[in-house]
Amino acid sequence: MTTTKTERIEIDLPEDIIFAMRGLEKPEEVKKKLKIALAILLFQEKSISLGKATELSELSRVRFMEVLKE
Numbered sequence: 001m002t003t004t005k006t007e008r009i010e011i012d013l014p015e016d017i018i019f020a021m022r023g024l025e026k027p028e029e030v031k032k033k034l035k036i037a038l039a040i041l042l043f044q045e046k047s048i049s050l051g052k053a054t055e056l057s058e059l060s061r062v063r064f065m066e067v068l069k070e
Helices: 015-024 027-044 050-057 061-069
Strands: none
Touching: 027 050, 027 061, 050 061
């Protein structure tokens, strides 16, 4: 099994957005949704392949395709 190197990034968000996210989701759920959103964006821009998008989103290929249709 190959280990993928990772790098941590930080983003600054307005306090009201942070407050809204905390009120709706647990931090792990927010993280998961952001990874899915990033995977969709990069895939739609043709920056990454379908395989990389499913890897980033941590979804199966079938589930990722379903999310794209939503």
